[in-house]
Amino acid sequence: MKPRDPDxxxxxxxxxxxVQSADIDPFDLDVKxxxxxxxEHIKRWKSIDDLLLDGEAISxxxxxxxxxxxxxxxxxxxxxxxxxxxxLKLRLMEPVQxxxxxxxxxxxxxxxxxxxxxxxxxxxxxxxxxxPLNERMRDLEAEPVPEVGTIELDDLFSxxxxxxxxxxxxxxxxxxxxxxxxxxxxxxxIYDTDKFEDSVRKAYLTSYLVSEGRAELDIEPLExxxxxxxRQRDGAANRSVPVAISYEDWLEWTRKKRxxxxxx
Amino acid sequence: xxxxxxxxxxxxxxxxxxxxxFRRHNQPGVKGWELKKAVGDDYLEIIEVLNSIIxxxxxxxxxxxxxxxxxxxxxxxxxVVVLKEQLTEKASGLRIDEVAILSATLAYIISKQGRASRKxxxxxxxxxxxxxxxxxxxxxxxxxxxxxxxxxxxxxxWRTRAEVDSKTLMELILGS
Numbered sequence: 311m312k313p314r315d316p317d318x319x320x321x322x323x324x325x326x327x328x329v330q331s332a333d334i335d336p337f338d339l340d341v342k343x344x345x346x347x348x349x350e351h352i353k354r355w356k357s358i359d360d361l362l363l364d365g366e367a368i369s370x371x372x373x374x375x376x377x378x379x380x381x382x383x384x385x386x387x388x389x390x391x392x393x394x395x396x397x398l399k400l401r402l403m404e405p406v407q408x409x410x411x412x413x414x415x416x417x418x419x420x421x422x423x424x425x426x427x428x429x430x431x432x433x434x435x436x437x438x439x440x441x442p443l444n445e446r447m448r449d450l451e452a453e454p455v456p457e458v459g460t461i462e463l464d465d466l467f468s469x470x471x472x473x474x475x476x477x478x479x480x481x482x483x484x485x486x487x488x489x490x491x492x493x494x495x496x497x498x499x500i501y502d503t504d505k506f507e508d509s510v511r512k513a514y515l516t517s518y519l520v521s522e523g524r525a526e527l528d529i530e531p532l533e534x535x536x537x538x539x540x541r542q543r544d545g546a547a548n549r550s551v552p553v554a555i556s557y558e559d560w561l562e563w564t565r566k567k568r569x570x571x572x573x574x
Numbered sequence: 575x576x577x578x579x580x581x582x583x584x585x586x587x588x589x590x591x592x593x594x595x596f597r598r599h600n601q602p603g604v605k606g607w608e609l610k611k612a613v614g615d616d617y618l619e620i621i622e623v624l625n626s627i628i629x630x631x632x633x634x635x636x637x638x639x640x641x642x643x644x645x646x647x648x649x650x651x652x653x654v655v656v657l658k659e660q661l662t663e664k665a666s667g668l669r670i671d672e673v674a675i676l677s678a679t680l681a682y683i684i685s686k687q688g689r690a691s692r693k694x695x696x697x698x699x700x701x702x703x704x705x706x707x708x709x710x711x712x713x714x715x716x717x718x719x720x721x722x723x724x725x726x727x728x729x730x731x732w733r734t735r736a737e738v739d740s741k742t743l744m745e746l747i748l749g750s
Contacts, residue, residue, distance in 0.1 A: 384687045391744060396685035399747050401701060405674035407750055412677035415743035419736055420633065420655045421602030422595055 316360070318347055319367045326370035329377065336377035344371055484515045485524055489540040496527065496536040500555060501563040513555050520551070527551045586613045586620045587627070594624075594635060594655045601719060603638075603654035603736075610649060618648060632659040638736050654736050675699060675711045676720060680730070681747050683721075684740050689729045 322344055329336050348367055355361055400408070466472040488499065500516065503509045516538065519525040528537040529551070536553060590613050593604045609617040625635050638652045668676075682698055683690050692712070699708040712728070715721045719733035734740075 381687075391685055391748065393685040396681055396744070396747065397698065399750065400678050400681055400698075403678075403747065403750055405671050405702070408677040408681075408747075409670045409673035411743060411746035411750065412673050412680075412738075414660055414746055415739040417656045417658065417660075417737050417739065419602045419733070420595060420657065421597045423597050 316363055319351065319363050322347065323367050323370050326374050329374050336374050336381055339374050341371060341375060481515055481518055484512060485519055485540065488525055488538065493537055493539040496538045496553060497563060499538055501560050506557050506560045509555060509560055583623060587624050589613055590617065590620050590624050594653060603652045606649040606651050606653065609653060621653065628655065629658065632657060634658040636736055638732055652732070656736060671703070672711060675703060675708065676715055677743070679712070679715065679721065680734060680738060681743060683728060683730060684744060689727045691727045692723065695728055
């Protein structure tokens with residue numbers, strides 16, 4: 311084992327996450343062996359980051375142990391039967407045999423539908439209040455149907471809603487902010503506003519910076535985070551990455567930020 | 575119990591029976607809070623009295639929680655009347671092949687500890703039935719509450735928990 315090599319831990323964390331998210335037997339992970347890896351590493355950890363990684367690994371391991379617990383409980387509490395055996399039996403059985411087995415184990419719910427005089431009265435009232443179909447159709451036709459379309463940046467310029475200069479000024483402003491803050495998590499950059507509208511505007515302008523190669527998006531698959539970095543060279547290789555933003559996420563981000571400030 | 579109290583209990587039992595036997599919503603049964611509103615705070619005792627009457631007819635009121643692993647508040651649980659005894663005659667409009675699909679699906683999911691990916695269920699059923707039929711049958715069982723579906727998989731629905739004796743079903747399939 312290499313000294314202070316965090317790869318083992320990153321692999322372990324990733325495997326724990328895979329066990330939790332996919333339909334994998336939690337006992338595929340050897341908990342004892344994983345703990346001995348952590349034990350081996352802990353003597354060498356020095357920095358906060360090392361210890362945080364160790365903490366995350368322990369946390370993920372406990373989740374897998376919880377899944378193992380559930381697995382045992384399910385089998386102990388219920389009539390555990392080998393799924394392969396059941397599958398084989400089901401494949402061999404005729405539909406009539408299957409239906410017959412089901413009917414013997416079936417205790418259907420009793421629920422009757424019955425019209426009451428009161429309900430009939432409500433039906434008549436509804437009928438009386440309902441306009442003839444052709445009149446309702448006429449109302450529907452009269453409703454204006456909004457035309458769905460897209461508006462391009464050039465349209466905004468031609469409509470004089472935005473000028474080329476204003477747009478460039480706003481772009482430069484966002485770029486300057488990014489250069490000042492350096493490499494930063496994308497959502498920390500976008501959501502750091504007083505209003506959600508400003509976040510939407512910032513995301514829109516940032517997309518221009520990325521597509522023009524003035525900023526770069528960097529996706530960390532292990533951490534499942536997106537980082538944005540300013541680029542010094544104009545016109546460098548650009549890429550397109552769809553990133554979703556929502557009002558709920560913005561609210562949550564703002565709440566966490568406020569909470570963080572209060573704790574400090 | 576004096577006469578007046580007996581009459582009051584009888585009225586409450588009749589009211590509870592009406593709520594339970596006749597459908598008020600899309601899904602059969604009523605929630606505990608609905609019974610409480612109609613019958614009173616002692617609705618659980620009233621259900622017991624009703625049970626003692628309908629058990630003689632082979633019926634039973636069953637209480638179903640949203641989460642089978644946790645006992646919740648009775649007000650949030652669903653109460654339904656089920657047939658306690660085994661069916662002796664045909665009691666549904668389901669065709670025999672539809673019952674077979676449901677039976678095989680439930681047994682397959684139960685054997686996988688209550689959860690299986692929709693694709694694996696479809697592949698398994700497609701061995702004996704056309705895929706189009708399989709898909710429409712699964713969608714129908716989800717609508718009827720026999721199955722539940724989330725982004726990842728299919729699992730046992732509330733109606734199966736109410737109506738199907740899973741242990742008996744699995745024993746019958748294994749013993750066939």
